Amino acid sequence: MGTGDKRTAAVLYPTVGGGVTYAYGSTSMAHPQLEAAGFTNVFAESKERVFEVTLEELLGRNPDVLILLYSDGDPKAVEQAVTSLPGTEKLKAVASGNVLPQLFNFTEPPSPLSVDGLEKIVTRFQAPA
Numbered sequence: 419m420g421t422g423d424k425r426t427a428a429v430l431y432p433t434v435g436g437g438v439t440y441a442y443g444s445t446s447m448a449h450p451q452l453e454a455a456g457f458t459n460v461f462a463e464s465k466e467r468v469f470e471v472t473l474e475e476l477l478g479r480n481p482d483v484l485i486l487l488y489s490d491g492d493p494k495a496v497e498q499a500v501t502s503l504p505g506t507e508k509l510k511a512v513a514s515g516n517v518l519p520q521l522f523n524f525t526e527p528p529s530p531l532s533v534d535g536l537e538k539i540v541t542r543f544q545a546p547a
Contacts, residue, residue, distance in 0.1 A: 425543075427457035427483040428476065428511075429525065431468065432499040434491060439500070441471035447528045448485070455539045457483060473503055483543055484511040486519045487526070493519035518542050 429448035431440040442448035443464030452459045460479040461471070488496040496519045506512045524535025 424456065424458045425482040426460045426479070427452050427455075427485060428460045428479065428481040429485045429487060430471070430476075430500065431487045431522070432496060434488070434495050434499045436499075438470050439473070439476075440468050441476075442468055442487075442525075447526050447532055448487075451525055451532060451536050451539065452485075454536055455543065457543075473505060477505055477508060480508075480510050482510050482514070483516045484509070484518070485525075485539060486517065487522045488519055489522050516543065 429442040429446070429452065431442075433439065441461045441464075442459075443466045444459065444462050445465055446467040449459050449462060460481045484500065486496050486500060497517055500506060501512050501517065511517055518539065520535060520538060523529070523531050524538060525532060
């Protein structure tokens with residue numbers, strides 16, 4: 419696999435119950451975490467740490483993997499906050515079941531927990547050898 423063949427990923431913070439979905443750009447801890455796991459961040463060109471993202475923009479970037487950050491509550495509800503949106507079934511990540519809800523503090527802010535979060539990402543999405 420050449421570098422152009424890297425799988426793509428997006429780290430999102432969805433609002434459960436409807437509302438804004440946030441994405442993480444290149445100045446967030448999510449960016450080096452994705453790179454270390456072998457992914458290309460589909461929002462890498464954004465210099466913002468976190469910003470609002472529309473479903474249309476997400477569909478246009480069509481990541482292979484979605485990592486959904488949340489602070490508390492049911493991880494299934496967090497996943498459904500994204501996967502129940504009209505059109506998300508067209509996302510490669512949703513269609514292939516490559517969606518990982520992860521507690522926010524496993525990614526942000528940078529801390530020893532970020533290493534644990536990286537391990538969770540690698541374990542969940544390891545490419546078969």
